[in-house]
Amino acid sequence: MAALEIENLGIRYGTRSVVAGVSLAVAPGTTVGLVGESGSGKSSIANAAVGLAPVASGDIRVGGASTVGRRAAARAARRRVQLIFQDPFSALDPRMPVGESVAEGTLATGRRWGREERRRRVRELLEQVHVDPDRAGALPGAFSGGQRQRITIARALAGEPEVLIADEVTSALDVSVQSTVLNLLRELQRTLGLSILFISHNLAVVRYISDEIYVMRGGGIVESGPTEALLDAPADPYTAELLGAVPVLGERMTFEEAATP
Numbered sequence: 001m002a003a004l005e006i007e008n009l010g011i012r013y014g015t016r017s018v019v020a021g022v023s024l025a026v027a028p029g030t031t032v033g034l035v036g037e038s039g040s041g042k043s044s045i046a047n048a049a050v051g052l053a054p055v056a057s058g059d060i061r062v063g064g065a066s067t068v069g070r071r072a073a074a075r076a077a078r079r080r081v082q083l084i085f086q087d088p089f090s091a092l093d094p095r096m097p098v099g100e101s102v103a104e105g106t107l108a109t110g111r112r113w114g115r116e117e118r119r120r121r122v123r124e125l126l127e128q129v130h131v132d133p134d135r136a137g138a139l140p141g142a143f144s145g146g147q148r149q150r151i152t153i154a155r156a157l158a159g160e161p162e163v164l165i166a167d168e169v170t171s172a173l174d175v176s177v178q179s180t181v182l183n184l185l186r187e188l189q190r191t192l193g194l195s196i197l198f199i200s201h202n203l204a205v206v207r208y209i210s211d212e213i214y215v216m217r218g219g220g221i222v223e224s225g226p227t228e229a230l231l232d233a234p235a236d237p238y239t240a241e242l243l244g245a246v247p248v249l250g251e252r253m254t255f256e257e258a259a260t261p
């Protein structure tokens with residue numbers, strides 16, 4: 001069974017349809033990339049998975065359980081998904097010590113936490129994302145953009161998600177910092193067995209991290225497949241166009257070179 005399964009999804013804001021007939025699956029412990037131009041509906045899909053965008057038709061399931069609707073079972077299924085947003089500068093409350101932000105993330109587990117147990121958990125999570133746990137009392141302003149993004153990842157992990165949705169998580173970061181965040185996600189996936197839906201408009205970034213890729217345009221999927229097969233022989237002209245716009249990561253090219261627009 002897929003960790004995340006989107007079936008024939010339709011999303012409408014009022015009368016405006018922005019996503020139609022989208023189906024995709026993330027197998028357990030894998031990363032699926034969702035790539036496409038701005039406005040193609042990627043973020044709407046991410047938001048719909050956690051109940052922040054209106055599902056007009058179809059279904060989104062986590063481990064077989066539907067996340068759509070107001071029933072308690074759907075709310076519980078939505079808690080099994082954590083979303084990490086693009087902007088590490090606005091994602092953390094500037095007046096709240098980062099350790100408290102991470103501690104808040106544990107609420108999504110639905111369990112009660114003792115004070116000492118939570119404190120230990122926050123330290124462990126910060127260590128997991130390579131942020132010094134002794135800095136848990138510092139405000140977000142004391143950290144760099146890359147560190148803040150890692151702290152938002154720690155907060156998402158605090159909810160013990162089965163599925164992590166990363167929406168343009170590297171877009172606001174300098175290219176030199178992007179690869180450290182991507183490598184962290186790869187490492188966490190290995191150690192925690194996470195399933196990841198990784199959303200970006202940047203094909204080089206998606207290629208670096210994804211086992212499979214879905215290409216989106218105008219609210220629908222135009223093509224999908226295993227990363228290398230899809231990029232070696234794109235069947236859709238739009239994929240070829242996206243591919244033409246970025247240098248290909250090769251043996252001689254570093255991630256930084258390939259990701260620089």
Ligand SMILES: Nc1ncnc2c1ncn2[C@@H]1O[C@H](COP(=O)(O)OP(=O)(O)OP(=O)(O)O)[C@@H](O)[C@H]1O
Nearest residue numbers: 013018036037038039040041042043044045168201
């Ligand atoms: N809350 C909303 N209300 C109305 N329209 C919205 C809302 N959110 C997004 N849209 C519209 O839905 C369409 C898809 O937007 P979405 O953000 O999902 O695309 P995207 O591929 O993630 O693009 P980007 O990378 O720019 O965020 C756009 O035309 C956008 O204007």
